[in-house]
Amino acid sequence: MTWRDLFQRQTLKRHPTKRDAFRVLKEKGVPVKSVIDVGVLHGTPDLMWGYPDVPHLLIEPVADFASIITSRYEAAGxxxxxxxxxxSDTKGELTLHLKKDEAADITHARETAPADASADAGTVKVTARPLDDMLADLTLPTPHLLKIDVDGAELQVLKGAEKALESCSIVCIETGVSNLFKRSVPLVSAGFGLFDIVDLCYYDDRLAQVDLIFIRKQLIADLGIELFKDGFDDTLWQSL
Known part of the structure; x- marks a missing residue:
């Protein structure tokens, strides 16, 4: 078989998006009994679509978003x-900087001020708690899918979620290219392996931001989904 033959046989079935990754994970039998969504903003459609029948624990510090979050999840059932x-990794109070887009809607809340002063929509003080403390008060079925998107404080979330990680089958975490390795190390140390890199974002033609999807390494072995476990099969190869 020539490389031309192989290229002509390729049909891209997979797409580097969270939605498609969650679809594949479900097809491969990776269990998820609940979703923990840290940094909801106005809602996470990919998780709502991928796991509509399991309970979602939605963690969002900005009270102004509560009504739209509730209405969207109720409408979707x-x-x-x-x-x-x-x-976070400690209990207390945080000051978050709000950011607005061109339509003047609040689009982000983070601990650092936006670089563009015109996007600064002020600050808000919020309660901060470790995720492990939040879960201690609840009965949430396991294993969890944990998604973290908090615009810069992802490491603090992970530090406050050591027990929660023990009950996770999947972790999806947003990262910039400059801190990709820093955010990966705690997850690899906690027994997770990288499954996918999705939702690639570019700035000035350079890769700037991605979401990393990890699954527990033991599940990779238990489900028999190791890469090349039966040798290399060129019919399974896809490329963009």
């Missing part, structure tokens, strides 16, 4: 519980 707090 997704079981959910909303906690208005920031997941």
């Amino acid at each position: 997704v079981p959910h519980q909303l906690i208005l707090a920031a997941a």
Whole structure:
């Protein structure tokens, strides 16, 4: 077989998006009994679409987003519980900087001020709690899918989620290219392996941001989904 033959046989079935990754993970039998969504903003459609029948624990510190979050999840029929707090590594109070887009809607809330002063929509003080403390008060079925998107404080969330990680089958975490390795190390150390890199974002033609999807290494072995476990099969190869 020539490389031309192989190229002509390729049909891209997979797409580097969270939605498609969650579809594949479900098809491969990776169990998820609940979703923990840290940094909800206005909702996470990919998780609502991928796991509509399991309870979603929604963690969002900005109270102004509560009504739109609740209305969207109720309209979609997704079981959910909303906690208005920031997941962090300590208890206390945080000051978040709000960012607005061109339409003047609040689009982000983070601990650092936006670089563009015109996008600064002020600050808000919020309660901060470790994720492990939040879960201690709840009975949430396991294993969890944990998604973290908090615009810069992802490491603090992971530090406050050591027990939660023990009950996770999947972790999806947003990262920039400059801190990709820093955010990967705690997950690899906790027994996870990288499954996919999705939702690639470019700035000035350079890769700037991605979402990393990890699954527990033991599940990779238990489900028999190791790469090349039966040798290399060129019919399974796909490329963009």
